[in-house]
Amino acid sequence: MRFTFWEDFLALVFPKTCAGCNQSLFDFEYMLCKACIASLPMTNYHLQPQNNDLVVKVMGLTKPNLVMSFLRFTKGGMSQRLLHQLKYKNKPEIGIELGQLYGYLLKDVGLDKNWDMITAVPLHRNKFRRRGYNQSEQFGLGISKSLGIPYVPLIVRHIYTETQTSKSRIERLDNVASVFGIDGSFEVQGQRILLVDDVMTTGATLTSCANVLLNANAKVVDMAVIAAGKF
Ligand SMILES: [Zn+2]
DSSP, X not given: OOOHHHHHHHHHHSOOBOTTTOOBOOTTOOSSOHHHHHTOOXXXXXXXXXXXXHHHHXXXXXXXXXXXXXXXXXXXXXXXXXXXXXXXXXXHHHHHHHHHHHHHHHHHTTGGGGOSEEEEOOOOHHHHHHHSSOHHHHHHHHHHHHHTOOBOOOEEEOSOOOOOTTSOHHHHHHHXXXXXXXOTTSOOTTOEEEXXXXXXXXXXXXXXXXXXXXXXXXXXXXXXXXXXXXX
């Protein structure tokens, strides 16, 4: 049921504003205005998905195939602003919109033919409870929507990882390796999977999840994140 009158009333009192620039949105706009969409700092990694900085980053940690990031992360820039609202301001729809936009780009270059399913790095239960949603999953759901490929929550998180910022890279890798597993109710064998996350920093979490999928005999695991860059 749609409460059109109520929605119109709310829109009058609290006009929907763009998550990028705070200007009022038109009815046909979702979370971002056209100007902000046009100025998103895109990486174009999807044009060289087997040959870019991110592929180099995960090499040696997993068997990299296609590794991509929609946006370039810059401190104080648009991608940081959007990620902050997606994670901390109860705006899961930003993940959906970014995922959908990225899905269209991936489809344009024919990459949608590469996957049977999309899955995301899972959020710890406590964080999920606090936030109410997994921001990476929202991104995956958006991609799923524009590509018409099912989103499947294949990966589960076993134990809590304490904050990892003070640990060395090797310690971090050890720490995350035992954290993830496969949800036994899904079949992974032979599947071509697009694994998504919100950001890529060291690549430890993503590669750990990719290895869990590969160890369960996934045929191929590709990776896509909302943003990557210098953190
Ligand atoms: Zn805007």
